[in-house]
Amino acid sequence: MASESPRPDPAHVREVARRAERLYTREEVEAAYDRMAGELTELLAERDPLVVAVMLGGLIPAGQLLPRLQFPLEVDYLHATRYRGATRGGELAWIVEPRRCLAGRTVLLVDDILDEGYTLAALVEACRAAGAEAVYTAVLLDKRAARKNGFQATVAGLPVADRYVFGCGMDYRGYLRNLPGIYALPPKEEVEEGGGEG
Numbered sequence: 284m285a286s287e288s289p290r291p292d293p294a295h296v297r298e299v300a301r302r303a304e305r306l307y308t309r310e311e312v313e314a315a316y317d318r319m320a321g322e323l324t325e326l327l328a329e330r331d332p333l334v335v336a337v338m339l340g341g342l343i344p345a346g347q348l349l350p351r352l353q354f355p356l357e358v359d360y361l362h363a364t365r366y367r368g369a370t371r372g373g374e375l376a377w378i379v380e381p382r383r384c385l386a387g388r389t390v391l392l393v394d395d396i397l398d399e400g401y402t403l404a405a406l407v408e409a410c411r412a413a414g415a416e417a418v419y420t421a422v423l424l425d426k427r428a429a430r431k432n433g434f435q436a437t438v439a440g441l442p443v444a445d446r447y448v449f450g451c452g453m454d455y456r457g458y459l460r461n462l463p464g465i466y467a468l469p470p471k472e473e474v475e476e477g478g479g480e481g
Contacts, residue, residue, distance in 0.1 A: 303466035303468060
């Protein structure tokens with residue numbers, strides 16, 4: 284079993300949630316999902332896509348987008364990470380590969396955030412190596428200022444500054460993925476936590 288970071292005290296997590304700065308409301312996030320679904324419908328409605336949720340962060344964005352995509356599609360998931368509970372990425376590690384055959388398919392990868400771009404770029408290449416005919420990507424948040432490799436998502440919901448953000452699939456030390464809006468630590472606490480996406 285993979286090693287995990289120590290769990291924070293739940294009282295501390297509640298205090299973090301109380302002090303967090305709200306960057307986007309639930310309504311703004313919902314409007315972003317609506318826009319994303321419109322763009323994805325134009326791109327994929329006639330392509331019989333396989334929609335692949337990138338765990339764990341992509342769970343909530345995929346769950347929000349799927350009911351908005353009113354055309355035939357199949358669903359799968361994968362779990363690969365560069366973070367392993369940390370705030371900085373390392374080597375890509377596969378936990379679960381997609382179960383469906385990707386050969387000849389149009390694949391849509393759905394994730395929570397495009398941070399540095401390395402993880403999603405590696406997943407796109409892995410899908411192509413598995414024979415996917417075309418690979419598209421959708422992310423709720425796009426940290427444009429942090430981009431290191433030039434990778435761009437096909438569809439992005441909302442821009443966000445290079446902050447430690449959580450909610451809507453993104454976590455604070457394993458917690459708070461379930462918040463309906465997008466939140467960030469106060470700037471001083473970001474430095475203390477090590478910055479980056481949680």
